[in-house]
Amino acid sequence: MKKGLKITLYIAAAALLILCIYLAVPYIKLLYTEEGRAEINNAVSGYGGFAPIIFVFIEVIQIVAAFIPGAPIEVMGGVLFGGFFGVVWCTVGALIGTVIVFFLVRKFGRPFVYKIFPKQKLDDVKILNDEKKLTLTVFLLFVIPGTPKDFLTYIAGLTKIKPMKFFLTAVSARIPAMTCSVLMGANLGKGRFLVSFIIFGAIIILSVIGYFLKNKIFKDKDFSFKRKAK
Secondary structure (H helix, E strand, O other), rough: OHHHOOOOOEEEEEEEHHHHHHHHHHHHOOOHHHHHHHHHHHHHHHOOOOHHHHHHHHHHHHHHOOOOHHHHHHHHHHHHHHHHHHHHHHHHHHHHHHHHHHHHHHHHHHHHHHHHHHHHHHHOOOOOOOOHHHHHHHHHHOOOOOOOOHHHHHHHOOOOOOOOHHHHHHHHHHHHHHHHHEEEEEEEHHHHHHHHHHHHHHHHHHHHHHHHHHHHHHHHHOHHHOOOOO
């Protein structure tokens, strides 16, 4: 991918994200009143069965793009669909996005990933090299808050992990953190701002803990991502 095209795609993705935020602001303001929250529910109901499809599509785009934060979309899922179905649709989107990324990497290999992420950045990631611990490592990295899960999906496609095992491991490991974000949104959607604030605080604390755990795992030389010299 030419540098100019890559920059154009990044700008387009950033512009799309900004547009989504701009369009979401009026709805965020509606959360402060009971009438506003009812209006949001009516708006979602107006799309009927297409509402979950549109949301899942947005979730898929976020995972494939990788650099777009996933938490705000998960919070939005909680606001729009509630706790249970918010988690359901987020999980469906995460699964579809993960499958797409994984098989794209498996088909086009390392050169494809290098076109998206800097080669040096990938070669410096010290994980997923020990085949005996591969599944456990994937689970730990995906369950820990604060790890770059969508980035790791691209890396996993370069390993020897079996597709179905990876999909089940990665998506199931996402669910705890995803559930926290969705529940935060679900409580916002019901006007329970204190509960949402408490959940948000818990997410921040877990993310900080996850940050340090992530660094510890990444520095473990047993999981060096670089190919061993033959």
